[in-house]
Amino acid sequence: MKYTCPDLKLLELNGAIPAWQVVIEASELQVLCQKVADGGGRLVALWACDERASLSRFVLHAVLVNEAGLLCLHLPLPQEFPVYPDISGIFSCACRMQRTVFDMLGLTASGSQDMRPWLRHGAWPENSFPLRKDFDEAGRQEADNYPFVQVEGQGVHEIPVGPVHAGIIEPGHFRFSIIGERVLRLEERLGYVHKGIEKRFENNSLLFGAKLAGRVSGDTTVAYAWAYAMAAESIANVVVPKRALWLRALLLERERIANHLGDLGYLSNDVAFSFGMSQFWILKEQVLRNNAALFGHRYLMDKIIPGGVGVDLTETATLLAECDLLEHEVKLLHSILEEHAGVQDRYIGTGCVAPALAAQLGLCGMAGRASGQSWDARVQHPCAPYDQLDVQMATHQNGDVAARVIVRFDELFESLRLMRDIIAKLPSGNVLAIPLEKLPGNGFCLGMVEGWRGEVLVAIHTDAEGNITRVHPHDPSWQNWPVLEHAILGDIVPDFPLINKSFNLSYSGHDL
Amino acid sequence: MYQILKQIIKTGIKTEAPPLADESLRAGEQRLQQKVLEVFGSALNIRLVDAGSCNGCELEIHAVNNAYYNLEGLGIKFVASPRHADLLLVTGSVSRHMEVALKRTYDAIPEPKLVVALGDCGCNGGIFGESYASLGRVSNVIPVDVVVAGCPPTPVEIMQGILTAVSCKK
Ligand code: SF4
Numbered sequence: 001m002k003y004t005c006p007d008l009k010l011l012e013l014n015g016a017i018p019a020w021q022v023v024i025e026a027s028e029l030q031v032l033c034q035k036v037a038d039g040g041g042r043l044v045a046l047w048a049c050d051e052r053a054s055l056s057r058f059v060l061h062a063v064l065v066n067e068a069g070l071l072c073l074h075l076p077l078p079q080e081f082p083v084y085p086d087i088s089g090i091f092s093c094a095c096r097m098q099r100t101v102f103d104m105l106g107l108t109a110s111g112s113q114d115m116r117p118w119l120r121h122g123a124w125p126e127n128s129f130p131l132r133k134d135f136d137e138a139g140r141q142e143a144d145n146y147p148f149v150q151v152e153g154q155g156v157h158e159i160p161v162g163p164v165h166a167g168i169i170e171p172g173h174f175r176f177s178i179i180g181e182r183v184l185r186l187e188e189r190l191g192y193v194h195k196g197i198e199k200r201f202e203n204n205s206l207l208f209g210a211k212l213a214g215r216v217s218g219d220t221t222v223a224y225a226w227a228y229a230m231a232a233e234s235i236a237n238v239v240v241p242k243r244a245l246w247l248r249a250l251l252l253e254r255e256r257i258a259n260h261l262g263d264l265g266y267l268s269n270d271v272a273f274s275f276g277m278s279q280f281w282i283l284k285e286q287v288l289r290n291n292a293a294l295f296g297h298r299y300l301m302d303k304i305i306p307g308g309v310g311v312d313l314t315e316t317a318t319l320l321a322e323c324d325l326l327e328h329e330v331k332l333l334h335s336i337l338e339e340h341a342g343v344q345d346r347y348i349g350t351g352c353v354a355p356a357l358a359a360q361l362g363l364c365g366m367a368g369r370a371s372g373q374s375w376d377a378r379v380q381h382p383c384a385p386y387d388q389l390d391v392q393m394a395t396h397q398n399g400d401v402a403a404r405v406i407v408r409f410d411e412l413f414e415s416l417r418l419m420r421d422i423i424a425k426l427p428s429g430n431v432l433a434i435p436l437e438k439l440p441g442n443g444f445c446l447g448m449v450e451g452w453r454g455e456v457l458v459a460i461h462t463d464a465e466g467n468i469t470r471v472h473p474h475d476p477s478w479q480n481w482p483v484l485e486h487a488i489l490g491d492i493v494p495d496f497p498l499i500n501k502s503f504n505l506s507y508s509g510h511d512l
Numbered sequence: 513m514y515q516i517l518k519q520i521i522k523t524g525i526k527t528e529a530p531p532l533a534d535e536s537l538r539a540g541e542q543r544l545q546q547k548v549l550e551v552f553g554s555a556l557n558i559r560l561v562d563a564g565s566c567n568g569c570e571l572e573i574h575a576v577n578n579a580y581y582n583l584e585g586l587g588i589k590f591v592a593s594p595r596h597a598d599l600l601l602v603t604g605s606v607s608r609h610m611e612v613a614l615k616r617t618y619d620a621i622p623e624p625k626l627v628v629a630l631g632d633c634g635c636n637g638g639i640f641g642e643s644y645a646s647l648g649r650v651s652n653v654i655p656v657d658v659v660v661a662g663c664p665p666t667p668v669e670i671m672q673g674i675l676t677a678v679s680c681k682k
Contacts, residue, residue, distance in 0.1 A: 121646050123608035130644055137644040140608075163613050166592035170562050170574050171610060192609045195564045196645035218568025218664065249552050262574065275516055275634045281578035282526055288575070300665065319585060484619055511607075 008032075010071075015234035015446050016383035018069030026084055029075055033064065033090045041066030042362050042375070043091035045449075045457050045474035046098065048105045050132045051076075054463075058107055058296045061168075061472075063446065063457060069381055070446060076106060086112040091407045093362040093479045104131040104198070116147060119191040119511060130199055130468075145233070150187050159493065163192045170507035174496075181492040186485045194511040196366040198277035201471035206232060206306055206437055209468055213458060216299050216473045217509030222248075222255040223451030224473060224509075225304035227458040230383070230447030232306040235439050235460060243429040244308035250422045251300050251309075251361065253415040256452040257326070258287045258299075260408045260415075263504050269406055270498040271346040280335055283326060288323055306431025316423050323416050334409050347402035351487040351499030354399050363483045365454015365476040367503050370407040371399035377450035389418055411452075441466045453477065453506065475509030530586055531672040533679040537658050550572045555590045556678055558622065559597035563614045563653075564646060565604030568664040569631040573601070575667045583671060588678075594620035599677060602654075605633040605640045606647040607675040618654045626660045630670065635659040 008028075013019040024032065033043070044063040051057050060075040075084055086109040088095035098109040099118035106129040107358055108115075117126070124130055125139045151158075156179055165169035173189035187457060197216060201209050213228035214221040226248050233240055261284040268276025288298040295311045303311045313319075335344055337361055353363060355372030363371055378391040392412030396403035443462040448455055454476025461470040562570060577586045583589070591597050594617045606614055617629070629650035632638035637648030652654050660673035 059574060069580075121609045135644070139644075163610065164561055164594075164617055167588060168560050168570055170565070170570065171568055171613065192613070193562065193564045193604065193607050194609055194645050195607045195640045196643040197640070199643060199645075200577070200640065212639055215566040215663075216569065218566035219571060221568070275520065278579050279519065281575070282523065282580070285575060285578050285580050299571065299664070301568070301663065332515070332519065336519070506567065 009294035013070075013072060013445060014237060015445050015447070017377070017381045017446070018186070019072060019446055020069065021074060021444075023076065026077070029062070030085050030087060030090065030175065031071065032073060033062070033087045036064045037068055037090050041065055042089070042364065043094055043097075044070065044455065045459070045472065045478075046094055046101060046102070047459065047474075048107050048468045049461060052079045053133060056402065058105060060101065060107060061430060061459065062083050062087070062457070065375075067380060069351050070448065072075060072446065074205065075192045082107040084108075085110060087110055088114075091362055092360070093482060097478060097480040098484065100194075100410065103127050103129070119194050121146075121191055121194075123194065135199075142327045145188055148175050148187050148189070149185070153179075155179050156184060156266045157456045164297060172507050175201075176226075176493060176496075178493060181494070183488050183491060183493060186488050186496075188481055188485060190507060191445040191511050193439045193508050196209065196472070197512045198471065201468060203467055203469070206439060206468065207305045208304055209460075210304075211302055213471070213473060214304075216512070217260055217475060217506040218299065218301075220255070220451045220453060220456060220475070220506065220509065221301045222251045222304060223456040224458065226252060226303070226469070227447035227449040227456045228460070228473070229304055230278055230449065231458050231460040232439060232447075234445035235462065236436055236490050238307055238436055240434065241429055242307050242384075242427040242433045246422055246426050246430050247309045247311070247432070248304055249315065249385050249389070250412050250419060250426075251295070251303060252449065252451070253418050253422070254287065254291060255300060255414060256415045257419075258284055258291075259452040260412045261287065262329075263501065264333075264408055264412075264505075265403065265497070266501050267347075267401070268343070271313040271343050272503050273337075273340065273343050276333065276337060276343075279329070283329055286322065290318055290444070294318060305433060307436035308431075310433065311449060312432055313423075313426065319419065319423060320447050327413070327416055328414060330409070337405070338344070344402065346495075346498060347405055348400060350491060350495050351502055352398070352400040353483055355397060357486060358399060358483065361483045361486065362479050364479045366407055366411065366451075366452065367404060367480050367483070368454065369393065369395045372397045375455070375457050377448055381448070383423075385422070389421055391418065401498060404502040439466045447503060451476070453504070454480070468486055473509070473512070475506050477505040477507075477510045480505050481510060523579075527582040527585055528580055530581075531662055531668050533676040535676065537660060537673055556577075556599055556674075557591045557597045558588065558664035558674070559591060559594045559604070559617065560601045561610075561614055561617050563602050563604045563634075563650065564640065565631065565633060567591050569633070572575035572664045572667050572670055573603070573630075576621045576670050581667045581671060583674070588674060595622065597621050597625075599626040599628060599674065600654075601628050601630060601674070602650045602656075605629045605642070606650060606653045607636045608645055608647060610622065611647060611653060614653055625653045626658075627654060627656045627658045628660065628673050628677050629675070630660050631665055632661055632663045635661050638663065662663045667681050
């Protein structure tokens with residue numbers, strides 16, 4: 001399949017995922033976005049680069065996806081007037097990304113309804129932009145008074161929660177407007193763990209970047225490291241050893257299994273079913289211990305490197321035994337959860353996002369599939385070895401907590417099947433990585449991997465000498481956080497922890 | 513119910529022996545009196561603040577509560593309010609956006625209090641370092657008693673750090 005766009009010259013982008021790129025003018029941005037949206041496509045990521053030093057311009061980059069693959073739009077903007085047309089009317093998830101593009105680079109989306117800062121709190125002043133090359137680190141501003149949207153009316157009151165939450169979770173602020181216990185509105189305020197990751201990539205080595213990519217969101221380290229490596233390898237035109245690709249898939253599925261097990265535990269815990277919590281976490285711990293024993297790290301950090309993998313699989317018995325154990329135990333726990341009236345009563349109908357709303361808001365990844373959005377990069381755009389694994393996508397139509405639990409179970413079983421399949425078909429070979437330490441000049445490529453939460457995208461830009469000038473890691477949580485605000489509507493405040501957990505979105509991956 | 517009970521019996525007790533305290537983890541002079549620590553030692557409440565972590569360290573803190581490590585079995589538990597806490601556990605290099613929240617949480621914990629900084633990020637700024645957005649190590653922002661290195665530190669190392677903080681210097 002190919003993107004068809006009669007009046008545009010699309011250039012194929014090198015990479016493991018089918019992708020095209022095109023340089024456009026400001027007037028074409030909305031038209032193209034609308035076209036892709038009308039065809040059922042979505043916005044994956046939006047970021048910008050400062051090219052003032054060499055070309056006196058900024059460039060806005062947008063990645064869209066449809067059944068054919070990725071389409072990357074490059075929109076150059078003059079440095080004296082860096083303004084582009086708003087696309088949040090077409091893709092609602094673009095809103096926060098546009099606000100971030102302003103916070104980080106000072107490009108304005110003209111016509112946007114919401115011009116409030118997003119990732120910027122008080123770490124840097126309003127008129128200074130961290131991802132501009134001439135950014136002055138010294139500036140600092142007192143935390144601004146963020147203008148939350150106020151809900152007015154008789155009996156309405158607000159509950160502010162966070163940034164420090166009651167449990168062991170990442171920081172973020174939630175502002176509930178409620179009547180009695182019913183939630184009328186939820187507004188999120190994120191950006192608390194903004195630690196300057198994108199800036200940190202700039203002018204650092206490729207290998208440092210690989211480690212950093214693996215720490216954008218610690219629970220998704222494999223997917224990020226792979227997406228980063230994929231982008232780098234595409235720029236360098238490196239053919240990764242086959243065995244390394246298969247091992248990457250093995251690690252990715254293990255990451256999915258570990259996270260789904262942990263989430264199922266917490267989803268039991270949040271409905272006061274502590275039996276489920278301890279059982280699932282026993283299983284998760286066994287997976288982590290096998291990771292440590294076989295691959296040298298419980299979460300598999302730094303095992304995927306540009307050019308290949310840094311670890312081999314020397315024996316298969318442990319993993320096959322683990323598959324059998326998990327299959328047996330998870331089936332049992334599944335039937336116990338399914339038959340537990342108290343648990344199901346809390347799950348069913350809670351935190352509902354109907355498929356139509358999910359499509360409208362661009363809900364993606366595992367949560368999207370639980371609301372009828374059948375997107376899975378392993379299925380639609382399978383890079384090797386997924387092209388030989390025939391992944392079965394798990395979907396559900398109900399879009400409630402129960403559906404997200406079911407999709408997790410289905411994906412868990414599918415990942416176990418994939419793991420067995422990968423072990424059986426694992427190509428032999430002694431070479432696990434092609435050394436890759438430096439990239440060619442003026443490169444740009446994308447990497448995309450279906451992590452356990454959803455699609456993870458990494459874009460890498462290099463300058464004429466091949467130094468990394470810009471890396472943009474994109475987490476599916478960008479798309480899904482705004483949907484959480486809708487999922488809680490009409491439910492009661494005490495259900496929020498459960499609903500939040502059922503999405504389990506990343507703060508670190510979003511705040512960068 | 514039968515299935516649940518059967519599974520509980522089949523699972524048995526997974527909890528392993530806890531690690532011993534490790535003096536080398538101590539960041540500086542012990543700030544607390546032995547007497548206080550004896551009291552802490554038997555029941556300790558922890559408040560966690562993620563001050564800018566990648567969430568990797570949090571995963572291992574969750575694991576500390578699983579059946580294998582069972583921190584709660586030692587009388588040490590995580591609490592929601594800093595007002596109920598004796599020990600503040602901090603992960604991440606401190607982001608500037610979390611500076612105020614971290615300081616406020618520290619202030620809200622009643623004296624005497626202990627602070628353990630977790631992970632390479634908490635110990636020395638780690639991979640994120642110091643920048644326009646990050647203040648680096650936890651001790652740049654609040655006093656720290658014990659540091660636990662690792663990326664992320666394993667559950668045993670985390671327990672060791674906590675137990676070191678509440679044990680007395682010989
Ligand atoms: S020490 Fe490592 S795992 Fe912990 S927060 Fe830092 S980068 Fe993440």
